[in-house]
Amino acid sequence: MKPTLKAGLSITLVSALxxxxxxxxxxNKNGGNNAAPSASxxxxxxxxxxxxxxxxxEKPDPFGxxxxxxxxxxxxxxxxxANMPAGESFENNDVQKWFLDNLNVKPKVEWTTSDQNFAFDxxxxxxxxxxxIPDVIGLSVEPNxxxxxxxxxxAGMIEDLTQVFEDYASPxxxxxxxxxxxxxxxxxxxxxxxxxxxxxxxxxxxxxxVWTRKDWLDKVGLQEPQTLEDVENxxxxxxxxxxxxxxxxxxxxxxTDTASFDFVFGAYNSYPAQWITGAxxxxxxxxxxxxxxxxxxxxxxxxxxxxxxxxxxMNDGTKAVEAIAKGSAGIFQGAWWATWFPxxxxxxxxxxxxxxxxxxxxxxxxxxxxxxxxxxxxxxxKKGFKNPGAIMKAINVSQEANTKKxxxxxxxxxxxxxxxxxxKMGLLPVGVSAKDPFxxxxxxxxxxxxxxxxxxxxxADPETQVQVKSIQSYEKATDKLADMGLWxxxxxxxxxxxxxxxxxxxxxxxxxxxxxxxxxxKKASLDDLEKRTYLEIITGKKPIDEFDKFVAQWKSMGxxxxxxxxxxxxxx
Numbered sequence: 001m002k003p004t005l006k007a008g009l010s011i012t013l014v015s016a017l018x019x020x021x022x023x024x025x026x027x028n029k030n031g032g033n034n035a036a037p038s039a040s041x042x043x044x045x046x047x048x049x050x051x052x053x054x055x056x057x058e059k060p061d062p063f064g065x066x067x068x069x070x071x072x073x074x075x076x077x078x079x080x081x082a083n084m085p086a087g088e089s090f091e092n093n094d095v096q097k098w099f100l101d102n103l104n105v106k107p108k109v110e111w112t113t114s115d116q117n118f119a120f121d122x123x124x125x126x127x128x129x130x131x132x133i134p135d136v137i138g139l140s141v142e143p144n145x146x147x148x149x150x151x152x153x154x155a156g157m158i159e160d161l162t163q164v165f166e167d168y169a170s171p172x173x174x175x176x177x178x179x180x181x182x183x184x185x186x187x188x189x190x191x192x193x194x195x196x197x198x199x200x201x202x203x204x205x206x207x208x209x210v211w212t213r214k215d216w217l218d219k220v221g222l223q224e225p226q227t228l229e230d231v232e233n234x235x236x237x238x239x240x241x242x243x244x245x246x247x248x249x250x251x252x253x254x255x256t257d258t259a260s261f262d263f264v265f266g267a268y269n270s271y272p273a274q275w276i277t278g279a280x281x282x283x284x285x286x287x288x289x290x291x292x293x294x295x296x297x298x299x300x301x302x303x304x305x306x307x308x309x310x311x312x313x314m315n316d317g318t319k320a321v322e323a324i325a326k327g328s329a330g331i332f333q334g335a336w337w338a339t340w341f342p343x344x345x346x347x348x349x350x351x352x353x354x355x356x357x358x359x360x361x362x363x364x365x366x367x368x369x370x371x372x373x374x375x376x377x378x379x380x381x382k383k384g385f386k387n388p389g390a391i392m393k394a395i396n397v398s399q400e401a402n403t404k405k406x407x408x409x410x411x412x413x414x415x416x417x418x419x420x421x422x423x424k425m426g427l428l429p430v431g432v433s434a435k436d437p438f439x440x441x442x443x444x445x446x447x448x449x450x451x452x453x454x455x456x457x458x459x460a461d462p463e464t465q466v467q468v469k470s471i472q473s474y475e476k477a478t479d480k481l482a483d484m485g486l487w488x489x490x491x492x493x494x495x496x497x498x499x500x501x502x503x504x505x506x507x508x509x510x511x512x513x514x515x516x517x518x519x520x521x522k523k524a525s526l527d528d529l530e531k532r533t534y535l536e537i538i539t540g541k542k543p544i545d546e547f548d549k550f551v552a553q554w555k556s557m558g559x560x561x562x563x564x565x566x567x568x569x570x571x572x
Contacts, residue, residue, distance in 0.1 A: 247329070
């Protein structure tokens with residue numbers, strides 16, 4: 001398959017939809033400490049839970065069925081794109097039936113939120129204030145997950161899972177945590193107690209990918225854009241030739257995977273709203289670094305030239321990409337898994353639409369990009385819940401499912417024609433995903449080696465086999481768009497992940513994630529100042545030199561104090 005997309009839920013998106021989040025290496029002030037039950041300390045087991053040194057009868061079976069029904073309450077974020085079969089829901093589907101039949105575990109959804117605009121985090125914060133959280137919560141680390149976790153721990157609202165993890169976590173799950181390094185458990189450990197079960201982040205999922213209509217590029221004789229100048233040229237050309245000249249954009253202008261300006265900031269090696277390592281080795285705040293000013297100047301020019309919609313600040317992520325579905329936009333920033341969102345509507349409405357994906361080179365010729373931290377999400381259990389071991393068992397199964405080791409799950413969710421391949425919502429009752437942080441590019445290489453005949457399919461791991469089979473089925477299909485789930489699954493790696501290989505990507509990972517005492521007191525007002533200033537500069541209400549005033553004001557309003565606190569916690 002060519003690295004282009006004809007007529008597009010990644011493993012990452014699947015994980016994210018199940019419940020999914022960055023970790024810092026903070027000490028007790030921020031939650032993490034060095035007394036965590038580290039992966040390395042538990043990664044020596046592999047294989048059967050039975051051990052010659054421990055009587056099998058006394059050791060819990062990590063996949064054993066509970067003697068009595070264990071029902072737990074939870075809340076979920078639901079995408080507007082969710083597409084469950086008629087009569088089915090998160091609580092009522094074949095995956096949940098498997099957990100009920102085989103583990104005797106059943107979720108009960110107390111509430112749902114949108115998956116947009118951080119609605120889920122806002123709901124959880126309200127429930128913490130009301131002391132009314134559900135039995136189990138899955139939270140993403142970004143943007144506020146670790147802050148929420150800290151609140152839950154301080155309020156004594158969640159269980160210490162240290163012993164539960166030791167007793168019930170499967171050997172394969174424990175081994176998988178070793179892939180993420182020793183800091184994985186630290187970020188969810190407080191005073192030596194494990195309060196959450198984390199998911200390891202596939203750090204590359206944060207990389208902003210520029211998707212472009214290849215069929216349009218071919219018509220106008222342009223190559224796939226490699227730089228910001230190329231993007232400008234494409235936008236102007238598409239406007240002239242196809243009346244499609246504005247870049248789909250939204251109010252969350254950074255740290256958002258779809259229709260944000262992360263690719264523009266990245267081109268300047270700039271990472272707003274992230275704590276990153278500065279030139280002197282200390283931790284600095286990305287939004288006040290000079291590289292951000294240069295990126296804002298570029299965006300202000302684009303806005304002035306009509307390359308950014310005049311009303312972009314009114315758009316959420318879904319609204320921003322409507323133009324793609326309508327065929328009135330031919331280039332946008334999306335995630336590598338954009339074959340699941342928003343591209344399917346584009347090719348359904350215009351079967352001739354062919355998309356290609358790349359990571360731009362920066363102004364210095366290097367493809368810079370942000371990355372996630374080592375923890376992407378985590379699961380917590382309410383204090384007093386009677387059977388946290390049952391939740392751990394469900395998590396064990398979810399890990400097996402997420403690594404494509406369960407045939408029954410693959411047949412329901414990933415195989416060609418599977419019942420839920422287009423469901424676009426998480427189906428596991430509770431879950432984590434623990435894999436290599438750089439799994440995407442490594443798996444892309446494995447997949448293409450098999451597809452290109454350089455490697456035997458039978459020697460590939462289960463997840464690679466699933467992905468290869470989807471590509472092969474897609475290539476054989478007479479009607480390429482008859483099964484849009486297959487189209488998305490096949491093209492996510494063949495086209496989306498291929499973007500990471502065109503220009504070697506130099507990633508900047510967060511040096512600190514989480515919250516501090518001063519952040520909780522002052523950061524809300526600092527964030528308001530930042531957002532207002534950035535938007536006013538982009539829209540031309542304030543000149544670019546306003547950035548310097550913003551930096552001075554940010555520092556005097558507490559930014560310098562927070563920076564010192566962050567460095568103190570991180571031991572810098």
